Amino acid sequence: MSSKVLLGAENIDQVAWGAINGCEAASxxxxxxxxxxxxxxxxxxxxxxxxxxxxxxPYHGFGGSPFTNRPGKFEAIFTRPLLWWGNRYGHLQELSGANPQWLYDSVTKGNPVLTFVTVHFEQPDWDSYPFGQVPANNHAVLLDGIDSDQVHVSDPIDGQYWLSKAKFEFIYQTRRMAIAINK
Known part of the structure; x- marks a missing residue:
């Protein structure tokens, strides 16, 4: 029996919609x-x-605009306002702080996970704002598949792909921010 799970969530191309900063909403x-x-x-x-x-x-709502980069603004929205917004449509669960296995367990149960990572899963490029330290290359993807040594994501910039669990976990663990989208 295979341990591979692929939920097959759709992919929304945020750039095609002109939302250069709209990864959280797309995911x-x-x-x-x-x-x-x-x-x-x-x-x-x-x-x-x-x-x-x-x-x-971004701890209070989306900072700035999903459509433009504005100097001095951090265009993003974090888990608390995403939960408030998303729960109007479905059943979301805060998984921030969870170890990666909890994310994988959620996917195995048929619940994809919005996960905060970095663009192209690159090393975080940290910036300081009044609300705290955040990576300038902030990004969110939807985790919708797992295998023994890989995860599958629906990435609003780069499409759908598999990547190593090690790379995913290294970037995820820099902030440990995630939301399960439950049935």
């Missing part, structure tokens, strides 16, 4: 659609509903 919608939720919303409609932070703090 969230991929997971919601996989679970049969928010099917009446396309990515553009979903982005228009994303909570925006008045103080540009």
């Amino acid at each position: 969230l919608l991929e997971g919601l659609h996989y679970q049969g939720r928010a099917l009446d919303l396309n990515y553009g409609q979903f982005l228009l509903q994303m909570p925006i932070s008045a103080d540009n703090n």
